Amino acid sequence: xxxxxxxxxxxxxxxxxxxxxxxxxxxxxxxxxxxxxxxxxxxxxxxxxxxxxxxxxxxxxxxxxxxxxxxxxxxxxxxxxxxxxxxxxxxxxxxxxxxxxxxxxxxxxxxxxxxxxxxxxxxxxxxxxxxxxxxxxxxxxxxxxxxxxxxxxxxxxxxxxxxxxxxxxxxxxxxxxxxxxxxxxxxxxxxxxxxxxxxxxxxxxxxxxxxxxxxxxxxxxxxxxxxxxxxxxxxxxxxxxxxxxxxxxxxxxxxxxxxxxxxxxxxxxxxxxxxxxxxxxxxxxxxxxxxxxxxxxxxxxxxxxxxxxxxxxxxxxxxxxxxxxxxxxxxxxxxxxxxxxxxxxxxxxxxxxxxxxxxxxxxxxxxxxxxxxxxxxx
Amino acid sequence: xxxxxxxxxxxxxxxxxxxxxxxxxxxxxxxxxxxxxxxxxxxxxxxxxxxxxxxxxxxxxxxxxxxxxxxxxxxxxxxxxxxxxxxxxxxxxxxxxxxxxxxxxxxxxxxxxxxxxxxxxxxxxxxxxxxxxxxxxxxxxxxxxxxxxxxxxxxxxxxxxxxxxxxxxxxxxxxxxxxxxxxxxxxxxxxxxxxxxxxxxxxxxxxxxxxxxxxxxxxxxxxxxxxxxxxxxxxxxxxxxxxxxxxxxxxxxxxxxxxxxxxxxxxxxxxxxxxxxxxxxxxxxxxxxxxxxxxxxxxxxxxxxxxxxxxxxxxxxxxxxxxxxxxxxxxxxxxxxxxxxxxxxxxxxxxxxxxxxxxxxxxxxxxxxxxxxxxxxxxx
Ligand SMILES: Cc1cc2nc3c(=O)[nH]c(=O)nc-3n(C[C@H](O)[C@H](O)[C@H](O)COP(=O)(O)OP(=O)(O)OC[C@H]3O[C@@H](n4cnc5c(N)ncnc54)[C@H](O)[C@@H]3O)c2cc1C
Ligand SMILES: Cc1cc2nc3c(=O)[nH]c(=O)nc-3n(C[C@H](O)[C@H](O)[C@H](O)COP(=O)(O)OP(=O)(O)OC[C@H]3O[C@@H](n4cnc5c(N)ncnc54)[C@H](O)[C@@H]3O)c2cc1C
Numbered sequence: 001x002x003x004x005x006x007x008x009x010x011x012x013x014x015x016x017x018x019x020x021x022x023x024x025x026x027x028x029x030x031x032x033x034x035x036x037x038x039x040x041x042x043x044x045x046x047x048x049x050x051x052x053x054x055x056x057x058x059x060x061x062x063x064x065x066x067x068x069x070x071x072x073x074x075x076x077x078x079x080x081x082x083x084x085x086x087x088x089x090x091x092x093x094x095x096x097x098x099x100x101x102x103x104x105x106x107x108x109x110x111x112x113x114x115x116x117x118x119x120x121x122x123x124x125x126x127x128x129x130x131x132x133x134x135x136x137x138x139x140x141x142x143x144x145x146x147x148x149x150x151x152x153x154x155x156x157x158x159x160x161x162x163x164x165x166x167x168x169x170x171x172x173x174x175x176x177x178x179x180x181x182x183x184x185x186x187x188x189x190x191x192x193x194x195x196x197x198x199x200x201x202x203x204x205x206x207x208x209x210x211x212x213x214x215x216x217x218x219x220x221x222x223x224x225x226x227x228x229x230x231x232x233x234x235x236x237x238x239x240x241x242x243x244x245x246x247x248x249x250x251x252x253x254x255x256x257x258x259x260x261x262x263x264x265x266x267x268x269x270x271x272x273x274x275x276x277x278x279x280x281x282x283x284x285x286x287x288x289x290x291x292x293x294x295x296x297x298x299x300x301x302x303x304x305x306x307x308x309x310x311x312x313x314x315x316x317x318x319x320x321x322x323x324x325x326x327x328x329x330x331x332x333x334x335x336x337x338x339x340x341x342x343x344x345x346x347x348x349x350x351x352x353x354x355x356x357x358x359x360x361x362x363x364x365x366x367x368x369x370x371x372x373x374x375x376x377x378x
Numbered sequence: 379x380x381x382x383x384x385x386x387x388x389x390x391x392x393x394x395x396x397x398x399x400x401x402x403x404x405x406x407x408x409x410x411x412x413x414x415x416x417x418x419x420x421x422x423x424x425x426x427x428x429x430x431x432x433x434x435x436x437x438x439x440x441x442x443x444x445x446x447x448x449x450x451x452x453x454x455x456x457x458x459x460x461x462x463x464x465x466x467x468x469x470x471x472x473x474x475x476x477x478x479x480x481x482x483x484x485x486x487x488x489x490x491x492x493x494x495x496x497x498x499x500x501x502x503x504x505x506x507x508x509x510x511x512x513x514x515x516x517x518x519x520x521x522x523x524x525x526x527x528x529x530x531x532x533x534x535x536x537x538x539x540x541x542x543x544x545x546x547x548x549x550x551x552x553x554x555x556x557x558x559x560x561x562x563x564x565x566x567x568x569x570x571x572x573x574x575x576x577x578x579x580x581x582x583x584x585x586x587x588x589x590x591x592x593x594x595x596x597x598x599x600x601x602x603x604x605x606x607x608x609x610x611x612x613x614x615x616x617x618x619x620x621x622x623x624x625x626x627x628x629x630x631x632x633x634x635x636x637x638x639x640x641x642x643x644x645x646x647x648x649x650x651x652x653x654x655x656x657x658x659x660x661x662x663x664x665x666x667x668x669x670x671x672x673x674x675x676x677x678x679x680x681x682x683x684x685x686x687x688x689x690x691x692x693x694x695x696x697x698x699x700x701x702x703x704x705x706x707x708x709x710x711x712x713x714x715x716x717x718x719x720x721x722x723x724x725x726x727x728x729x730x731x732x733x734x735x736x737x738x739x740x741x742x743x744x745x746x747x748x749x750x751x752x753x754x755x756x757x758x
Pocket of ligand 2: 073278333334335336338399467471500501502503506508509511533534535536537577580585699734737738739740741742743744747
């Protein structure tokens with residue numbers, strides 16, 4: 001199902017390209033990659049070379065200079081083939097987004113083109129065992145020394161851990177809860193830095209998730225992103241894009257679930273009355289999906305116009321990921337059991353969708369944000 | 379547990395709780411991960427008298443009712459839903475079925491070994507193209523001399539890879555209801571276990587296809603009369619649905635307990651998760667749904683024990699508890715946040731296991747049809 005092709009004009013070609021590439025490269029191996037928990041690095045490189053990973057970056061950094069209105073629908077297409085792969089592209093975009101906004105010219109020149117082209121993979125590490133929703137409660141110690149900082153501590157649940165070449169890591173440089181956080185760009189082979197245990201998880205299995213361990217790891221001043229104490233601001237700057245990204249994955253998951261189940265169920269309806277309880281439910285899910293696609297459209301148009309609203313990103317994230325969970329669960333329950341290939345796919349979407357309700361702020365946290373925004377409006 | 383239990387039922391609950399803790403909980407995560415099977419548990423269940431829970435004492439059974447069987451499912455389901463599903467296939471789908479429908483000679487021959495835990499049983503109804511439409515099954519049984527020759531494929535058969543014998547349904551005539559029941563031993567010529575199936579959840583309960591190619595079954599292994607099985611098929615489905623609701627209750631109960639404890643232990647923003655109203659709301663909702671499910675399920679079990687054979691109460695219990703269990707497990711993951719998504723914690727397994735409850739023993743939709751048919755007085 002297309003986003004709103006009539007409204008997309010030229011940028012539609014990016015979505016079509018993303019769809020074609022996803023069908024050709026991701027789809028053939030995704031079931032196997034999910035089963036064996038393999039991250040298909042070579043496919044990521046192809047998406048980089050094709051200009052999909054770095055499409056938001058300006059051309060001078062080997063990006064494509066596209067708008068958000070072009071980016072998100074193309075990620076939706078990727079998510080229809082693999083929610084997991086769309087999340088990986090999204091994470092790399094958080095890192096690029098942070099560098100583009102807060103990086104100095106050197107950092108931009110050194111890191112952005114490699115990330116944009118898929119040569120490098122990015123990771124974004126904020127969470128710690130005791131700082132999840134309460135992200136600014138983080139405690140990774142970053143001590144100022146001559147010409148740089150020494151990092152000591154453990155981060156958890158870092159997507160792309162072990163595969164990433166560049167990690168954007170938030171550490172604590174002073175006790176002030178929010179203003180005492182600083183962002184660092186850590187390259188994979190930096191002495192004193194290693195990836196700890198890899199997590200086994202319910203879904204998103206074709207990407208990695210792991211611990212990062214810092215043992216007196218030296219990071220030079222040149223690799224501080226933004227200023228000392230600006231780290232939480234850097235993290236927050238990517239929050240909105242991240243939330244819309246996860247919402248996009250939710251829409252992709254819901255779209256695909258409907259695309260799989262609808263034709264099967266349509267054939268099962270009573271030919272005389274045309275009535276079928278399952279089709280009724282599918283119609284309702286489709287109506288909700290359309291409403292959300294149109295909310296998505298509004299949200300990204302405002303974002304392109306520089307008039308983002310936090311309440312829109314949070315509402316989208318909440319509703320789109322809840323929809324993904326409901327539709328995938330429903331589709332799975334209503335699939336004739338002999339449809340093996342479809343079953344494997346719907347099971348994967350079902351497991352992946354659950355992650356979407358947790359990452360980039362749990363859906364409860366989105367409600368907290370929405371309530372806060374409503375209060376401001378009064 | 380709000381339901382009023384007798385002293386004996388309380389004692390049984392205690393036995394079940396200990397058994398679940400010592401023998402089931404310890405293996406649950408491993409057999410889920412490796413698609414294993416807790417064979418040791420079956421031996422112990424034999425000693426505890428659980429395998430023939432509804433069967434008469436003369437066959438080694440415990441002569442208890444549907445309430446006790448449901449209690450067993452709930453308590454064991456709290457620790458390991460997979461093993462409990464296998465237990466259900468053995469004790470209800472196979473043992474109870476034979477106990478209700480088989481001849482005296484058949485019961486004497488087969489029940490004692492099944493009840494002691496020496497032998498494992500299963501039941502084969504579903505076929506690749508006959509699931510919800512169970513009466514559409516196509517496995518054929520043709521009488522030849524003093525034998526029947528069975529040909530066809532069964533699928534999604536719980537305990538398939540390990541069972542020693544199966545209660546199996548096959549077609550013996552051309553009418554839609556011309557279905558008969560047979561007892562198949564795994565060594566009968568022409569019988570083999572087909573491919574093992576890999577599943578989203580209930581991974582510690584082995585499921586497979588059964589393949590019958592002119593499988594030779596002695597005529598004395600026909601259960602009941604030829605073409606006479608539809609009624610006992612339905613009867614057994616009724617007790618299956620009530621007791622399987624116990625597994626849903628067990629999963630939901632563990633989800634609730636785990637999430638509540640976690641919410642009390644974890645702090646964010648300098649406060650316990652349990653202080654957030656959104657968390658409180660979920661917990662309150664989960665427990666209300668769970669107790670409602672319990673009330674309905676044990677009401678259905680009690681009616682069954684009193685001789686009421688109306689299918690709709692069991693269908694309502696099954697429908698309600700299956701949906702409730704999936705929701706409870708999903709909510710538990712949400713309350714644990716990132717931890718809930720990780721395999722190190724049990725709640726993601728609860729969720730994968732719970733999903734089966736909406737499909738096995740008749741899907742949600744089929745339960746709704748059964749209920750609606752009765753209320754709206756229509757036939758298909
Ligand atoms: C697959 C996956 C990938 C991830 N990738 C990354 C990554 O790349 N980088 C990274 O930094 N992190 C990552 N994370 C971590 C993720 O961001 C956190 O899991 C998330 O922020 C929630 O934190 P938590 O798990 O500690 O849950 P908690 O914060 O402990 O929350 C537990 C429960 O309490 C609720 N709760 C908490 N606070 C409130 C409140 N104030 N009001 C109401 N309810 C509340 C939550 O909604 C949740 O239901 C990933 C997580 C997963 C599962
Ligand atoms: C783990 C597991 C263990 C099992 N163990 C056993 C076992 O030991 N022995 C055994 O015999 N079977 C077993 N089964 C089979 C189980 O009983 C069937 O899967 C179930 O009856 C559904 O049949 P089906 O899978 O063929 O789905 P289908 O009948 O193909 O149904 C697919 C979807 O269509 C819907 N549907 C079907 N008919 C209608 C209708 N008329 N109106 C509206 N919606 C409808 C269903 O609700 C479902 O959502 C097991 C299944 C599983 C998954």
